[in-house]
Each structure stands twice: as C-alpha cells, then as structure tokens.
Amino acid sequence: MTSLTLARAWTRRGRAAVGLVVVALLALAALAACEASDDGRATAPPAGRVTQVTQPEDGIDQPLMIALSQAKNFHHKAKVYMSDGKPDLAIAAVRGVLAVTFPAGAPEAEDVRADARALLAKLLLAQGQPDAAMSEIDAGLAAATRESFFVANLYTVRGEILEAQAAKLDGATAPDDVTRSRELKRQAIVAYDKSIAINEALQRQLMGHP
C-alpha cells in the first residue's frame, strides 16, 4: 500500500518534472531560432578562404566617378551640338568619351566606350560616312572582352549600317550591284541575329536561367 502510494507520488512528480524540462527546452529552442534568424540577416563571412578581402580596385571609387562624370559631360556636349545643328562638333564630343581614362579593369569602361562607339557610328552614318561608321563598330567589337547588352547594341548598329548600304543599291540593275545589295542584306540579317542571340543569352543569365 505504502509502496503504491509512493509510486503514484513519484509518477506525479516525474510528470511535473518532465513538463518543466519540456517547457525549458521549448524556451531554449525559441531562443536559438531567434538567434539563428539574426545571423541570417547579418552578412555572412565568405566561405572557403579566410583571407578573402575586397581589393581596392573592386569598389566604386573617386577615379571611377570622375571618369563617368567626364563621359557624361561629353555626351551632354554632343547633344547640345546636335540640337544646335553642329554634327561635326557632336562627333568630336563623342570621340572625347573614348579618350576618357578609366581605372584599370573597370567593367564600366568597356560598356561606356562600346555605347559611345555605337552612337559615333550612328552619327557618322547620318553624315553619309558608312565606312567610318563601320570602322567604329569594328573597333568596339574588337575591344570587347565579354558579351554585353552594349556589344549586342554594336551588332544592331552594324546591321543598320549594312542595311543602309544595301538600301543605296536598291533599284540598281547592274549584276554586280544586285549581288552586292543581296550580300549586304544577308550580312545585316547576320548582325541582327547576333544581337538578338546575345540579348537573349544575357537576359536568361540575369534571370537565373543559364
């Protein structure tokens, strides 16, 4: 009888103790979860290398901002000259963008120069200088180290130049002109296709679909 009473008492105490343990563990688990969520918001150190530090040239710095500012001003100058009916001065202003010194290895430099070459080519084409325009495109493509929307734009302008050259031969009856016109149109389509392909690949890449 006595032993039964003791066993019952122990069972009650045991349950209460186990209940306390469960409550305490739940409190600890909640605390751990809060701490873990805090860690998730913090910037995690890089994995793998303990000596991985940012190189000075990686960050946006004053030389890069100065170069971008100069390129911006040259473009604005070109716009003013164009609105003033002075395309030659506008072309000279855009050439100024190509002379801007960017920090070595800055990816923005390649983008800005490619864009300036594309604009330069369009201005030269509008001035009736398709060969000079094509030279700018070729120079821009030769300087490209990676595919970008700016490189795709260079191909687009290349297509426009070829299309304009072909259009000049429209209505020609000489067999050589007809053949030349057909070839220019074929090359224009190749250039446009290349531009489309680059754009599609980059958009897939940026959206996380390699």
Place this chain on the structure above:
Amino acid sequence: MRPDDPTDLPPDDDVPAPDAAADATERARAKAFAELIDKVVAGRPPAAVPSEQQELLEVATALRASVRPVELGASRRSAIVESALAAAIDRRAGGHGRVSASLPVVPIGRAASRRGGRTPWLIAATTSLVAAAALTLWLRDRGAPHAAPPAPATAAAAPLPLELRSRPADPLVGAIPAERAGAALDRIDTIYADRLDGFRARTMSGGLR
C-alpha cells in the same frame, strides 16, 4: 621625437610609407601569402615554407587564434568538469582540494544514477535556470542600443556588397532596343546616377574600404 622612443627607428628603404599605394609586386606577394594562410587554415600546409614567411605565418596564426573562440571537445569538457567536481568533493571532506591519485573519481553518469530519485528535479531545475538566464540575457541585449562596432576581423573579411562595387552595367541598363541604339546619353546618366549612389554609400558608411 624622444630619444628613448622605441618607434624611432632608422629609415628602411625596403619598407614603403604607410599611406603609399601598394604596387603590383606587393600585391602579388600579399596574394601568395594569403593563399599560404588559406592552405594552413584548411589543414593543407605546404611541405616547406621560406623562413621569412614562416615568421609571418606564425603571427597570422596567432592573430587568427586570438579572434576566434576555441571550442573544447566533449570528452575534454567532461574530464575538466569531473576533475573539478572531484576536487570539490575532496575539499568538502576535509581534503586539500586537489585530486589525489588514490581518490577514485566517480564518473558523472554513475554518480547521477545513485541519485536517481532526485534526477528529474535536478535536470528540470538546471534546465529552467539556464533557459531563464539565456532569456534574460537575450531580452537585455534586445533592449540595449547596438553601439558596439563590428569586429575588425569580420569587417576585413566581409566582401564588399555588390552595389558598392565597380561592375558591368548590363543589369542596370537591360537589353537595348534598336530604336534606342543611339540613346547613349540616357544610359550614361543612368549608370552615373547608380554608381554615385554606391559611391556615396561607400564613403558615408565609414569611409572607403
């Protein structure tokens, strides 16, 4: 300069000025040394290390050890706790507090089984106390202003956020439609504005890193 100033050393031609920009050679040396540290930390030390790098490596290892907490293994922790308990029992019994070789050390697990009747209550009380202490500490931390600056080691190791880095402008500009092929002015304005934001964020968040 004081005559007894220990920093008043004769000039060394090989040591560049503190504010001098690192040249390519110095960067290459730093990169090679960083790779060496990575290998040592990863447990893959090279077979031989030049003596001048060996000294630097020792300093780097000491620095790393000083900023990282050392975790004891479970068995080591257990041994230390048991040793401390044995010393306490010995002291209580009138001993000098040191664990003698003749005194048998009772493992925690076995001792606990002898006190089986009190075990649930002991566990419950200890766990509750720990939980309450942890909760109190956590609430106190939440209430206190976060004035402590980040540890220098973490700041040095953290990579620069993308928006503060020089990078291709493709995500910013997107695909350029044919009718906008010559709109370079709009694009340079966009790029400039974006990079200016990054530059300001970089300079206003504690200077250029």
